[in-house]
Amino acid sequence: MAETNEIMISLNDVRFKDILAIDELTIKSGAVTALTGPSGxxxxxxxxxxxxxxxxxxxxxxxLGADLNEYDPVELRRRVMMVPQTPVMFNGTVRDNAVIGFTFAGTEPPPDTAVKEMLSRVHLQQALDEPADVLSGGEKQRLALARALLMKPDVYLLDEPTSALDDETSRGVIDAFAAHVKANGQTLVIVTHDNALAERLGDWRIKLAGGRVMTIEEGPAHG
Ligand SMILES: Nc1ncnc2c1ncn2[C@@H]1O[C@H](COP(=O)(O)OP(=O)(O)OP(=O)(O)O)[C@@H](O)[C@H]1O
Known part of the structure; x- marks a missing residue:
């Protein structure tokens, strides 16, 4: 596990098409970084x-100090894990979908008790044997969050992960997720339009505009 405030990810002089121009940016370990900014x-x-x-x-x-090109891409994405806004669900049950990362890796899946614990952390009480395709959009988003928690990556990348949930449920889920991540010394980067969330949880708040970093603020939550 990385020490708190270690540099997990850094960007130096990065350009991507005409979309991003980032001279310097770091993501610190053991912290929640909120990425905000207008649409586009x-x-x-x-x-x-x-x-x-x-x-x-x-x-x-x-x-962790090494160029991403030096990592095996599968291993890198297991350690720096994306949870997209519209998660991919596979044919099968809630359990199958929660442990799909272990199935792909050919490793022993966690026991049902662990799966249920992670589902309840993100406020999902679904039966493990229920088919995943009947879940609502918001339930699928929470299942994807539980799936990520079970994989224990170093860094979670969340892109508007609760966009399908009402404000109150979203707040409960994200706050519980962030608390779990921090208690385990992991790192969270979350894209959000919700300024209140960024204020509440962001140890660091990075604001983008026009593909450039406008401000980097250290939040009151830090420490
Ligand atoms: N692979 C790509 N090729 C070309 N243009 C792209 C690509 N990906 C994104 N874009 C464009 O880059 C800009 C930034 O998109 P991006 O999705 O990163 O913005 P965002 O800040 O996440 O927006 P939102 O808040 O609406 O989700 C947009 O104009 C988008 O159309």
């Missing part, structure tokens, strides 16, 4: 650079 400012694109879902045209992105 490049938040989702920046998140995708962090685990090489896209590669920059220029500049360097590092994870």
């Amino acid at each position: 400012s490049g938040k989702s694109t920046l998140l995708k650079l962090f685990n090489q879902m896209i590669t920059p045209d220029q500049g360097e992105v590092t994870f």
Whole structure:
């Protein structure tokens, strides 16, 4: 586990198409970083650079001090894990979908008790044997969050992860998720339009506009 405030991810002189121009940016360990900014400012694109879902045209992105190119892409994305706004569900049950990462990796899946614990952390009480395709959009988003928690990555990349939930449920889920991540010394980067969320949870708040970093603030939550 990384120490708190270690540099997990860094960008140096990064350019991506005409969408992003980032001279310098770091994501610190053990912290919640909120990425905010207007629609189209490049938040989702920046998140995708962090685990090489896209590669920059220029500049360097590092994870724990090493260029992303030095990592096996599958291993990198297991350690720096994206939870998209519209998560992919596979044919099968809630259980199958929660442990799909273990199935793909060919490793022993966690026991049902662990799966249920992670589902309840994100306020989902679904039966494990229920088919996943009948879940609502918001339930699928929470199942995807539980799936990520079970995988225990170093860094979670969340892109508007509760967009399908009402404000109150969203707040409960994200606050519980962030608390779990911090208690385990993991790192969270979250793209959000919700300024209240960024204020409440962001140890660091990075604001983008027009593909550039406008401000980096240290939040009151920090420490
Ligand atoms: N692969 C791509 N190729 C070309 N243009 C792209 C690509 N990905 C995103 N864009 C464009 O880049 C800009 C930034 O998009 P991005 O999704 O990163 O913004 P965002 O800040 O996350 O927006 P929103 O808040 O609306 O989700 C948009 O104009 C988008 O159309």
